[in-house]
Each structure stands twice: as C-alpha cells, then as structure tokens.
Amino acid sequence: MGYRKAYLFIGFIFIIFGGLHTTVYIIAEDTFPLTGYSYIALVIMCFCLSYLAPQFQRNDERTNL
Template identity: 45%
Template sequence: MYSRIAYLIVGIMFIFMSGIEIMSSMMVKEMPPSQSYIFFALAIMGFCLSYLFPQFKQNDERTKLIRQKGMYISYFAILIYCLILSFLIESGFLDLSAMQVLDIIVSLMIITVFLSWVVLSKIY
C-alpha cells in the first residue's frame, strides 16, 4: 500500500501548503500562522519517511533499534526545547499565545523524531 512515492507526494503537498501560508503572510507583513509550522513539520516527516521506507519496511532488529534510540534522543531534545521556550517567554523576548507555543512544540517534536531516525539510520 504505502511506498516512497506516496510519502514523497505527501511531503511535497505539505511543503506547498506551508509555503503558500508563509508567502501570503509575508505579503501582508504579518507573522505566519502557527499551523504553517505544523505543515512544515509534516512535510519534513513525509520526506523522512520517504527516505526511511525501504529500511523500515523490513521491521527487523535494526529498525527497532533506530526507533528506540531516536525516541530516546528526542525526549531530551524536547526537554531542552521546552526549557528554552519557557526562558524566552519568561524573559520577555517572545510574546506568544498558548496555541502558538503548542504549535511550535508539536512541530519541533515531529521534526526532531523523524530527523533523528534519519541520522541514526545513517549511523546504524
């Protein structure tokens, strides 16, 4: 059912949607809507899954190790993201709503997990 091409098409579709939202917000000199960050993260997820599909299709010990170590690394990265965001918000450098903060954290989580899997697949 699933294939590299399907994941690649999903990635291209989400990068296109994110690009449209970012470009339109730049034209009116506004900040991009926070859901454009999630679309960008989903595009990265699509591209990463397109790259990882042949390796993860086998579902052997190596892929389980990559997934396990990737989630372990991502856990600590997410803790660091939350610490940095809370410091920036508390010190007044960023003025974000709760929804914007959640969208940023979710986007960073998606990007971190899937990029760590790509890096770990190169290592193992």
C-alpha cells in the same frame, strides 16, 4: 518502493501548502503563522519516512517491536 514515492509526494504537497500559506500571511503584512511550524514538521516527517520506508517494509525483529 510505492510508499517511498507516496511520502515524497505528500512532502512536496506540504511544501507547496506551507509556502502558499506563508505567502498569504506575508502579503497581508501579518507575522509568520504558527501553522507554518506544523507544515515544517510535517515536511520533515514525510521526507524522513520516505527515506526509511524500504526498511519498514522488511519483516524483521525491528518491525515486530
């Protein structure tokens, strides 16, 4: 269960960093930063990994591939 909490924590950290980064660009009256897409992708990846983490901890034929 430790990996699930870790991935959730990292996902929320990426949400905070992405929000702050986007807010700074909006305040500076610039366009949406291209790094914002990277933050969105990392957040989705972390949340998906937190959902799937218990299945990856079991040692079965899926993890051997």
